[in-house]
Amino acid sequence: MNSAPRRSFLATAAAAASAALLAGCDRLSRTEWFPKVLGAAEPVNEAIAKLVARSGLAQEFAEGDRSPTFRSNGTREPDSDQYRAWSANGFADYALAVGGMVEAPRAYSLAELRMLPARTQITRHDCVEGWSAIAKWKGARLAGLLDAVRPRTGARYVVLYCADPMADDGTDLYYESIDLLDAYHPQTILAYDMNDAPLPVANGAPIRLRVERQLGYKHAKYVTGIELVADFAHIAGGKGGYWEDRGYQWWAGI
């Protein structure tokens, strides 16, 4: 038996087979239908996670667990004249518009947001990329704000509109959406302080969402507007968020 050439032939064949297999998978990724098959796992994951942990609390940490620096990801400084004007003035002119399917739409200044029932929490921020960082957040409970504007029957999602354009030409403003389960979760806040100081620009000044049981891209920064909607199919790409429109899962609990 001539085993040495046979083994090297086998190794070559195995490598070629593996390359062909992965190339085939890449072609599947670019079809219209196959990603939909893969996406069938998403609602299953969401349903099971909500069965196992419907309204459990995210872990909270001690002061000493905080990360020495809290990484800024995505937009570091929104490239818009409106934002620069707000920022130059210490956000004194900033207002958060709350509307859509609510009984009492209104706008909140930063000072008014600071008067709402607040919550302080030291939590871990898990980025979809795989890193995590721990910081202390203080902000208005979204539940308290919703109680004030009174969502109408049929409202199912809270859409958050942001000040940061994602495209170089100033368009594609970042946005996100969460359902009412998350909106009323006790740890879901509109954070205005990070680590006992006003939220820095790099981390979403003046307001960012904290929705602690989901990945970082759900934690919209530079929030300027909140809208309650029955569905979000008519907004931007229709998938409920900037990254969702680019293939990321809407429910980002894993």
Place this chain on the structure above:
Amino acid sequence: MPDAMPTAAAGGLHYRHTLPVRIMHWINVVALTVLFASGLQIFGAYPELHFGRSSYNGRPPALAIGAREAAEGGALVGVTRVFGAEFETTGWLGVVRDGDGDLVPGAFPPWMTLPGTQWLAMARAWHFFFAWVFVLNGLAYMAYAVASRHLARDLAPTRADLAGIGAAVRDHLRFRHPRGEAAKRYNVLQKLVYLAVIFVLLPLAVLMGLAMSPWLDSALTGWVDVVGGRQSARSIHFIVAWLLVAFVLVHVFQVIVTGLCNNLRAMITGRYRVPTEPSHE
């Protein structure tokens, strides 16, 4: 039912693997291949490993894969740091060859990852779909292994097996493989390794994957601290994946040296030709 139990068959072929085991084995091969390749792509979005509750905990990473420009000429150099020790890994880690053969930044070579080029959202879609294929197949296998007595009969080591571990190690090192009656059973090392993979490594990979989910962390708030925190879970998930690769390499090596065609036939048709007893000298 002919598939119910391995039996001696006509023509010198021994019926070794039942149909359910064969089907589940090959589903597992596909699922683990996709999980590994898509997992490497996901890892590439943040090619560092940390132990602890967060990745920004004031301590340097245990593993970091990256790229830097060479001092002269500005060519890209792949750099891998493991516990502070630095290695140049151009071509393999940190700086890899793309489809055109050009050196580009990237944690793992495109031929190892799914998708081949950087595409985190798609890698996650593959990973979370095939995680279900893997888990459902694995649960079905465990249920079958217990109910059919495959576990008790073929995988659980006997007292005699355990007493013979030393001899089995010596036999393996000399490439002496069982023949005759003994070749119809798994040897003791095989049994122990299969049990460790099936009941320790694979479930640990799943558990550490679940531990990375911020939502599932709230099922029993703080449970990820059992392994040292969320970033420890991510690191363990990565290490277990590579231990599984090590197992597969040894497994395939053993398959080849003990008769590739015979072993492949056994895992496809179920029939295994038992090597004859050596004649006495």
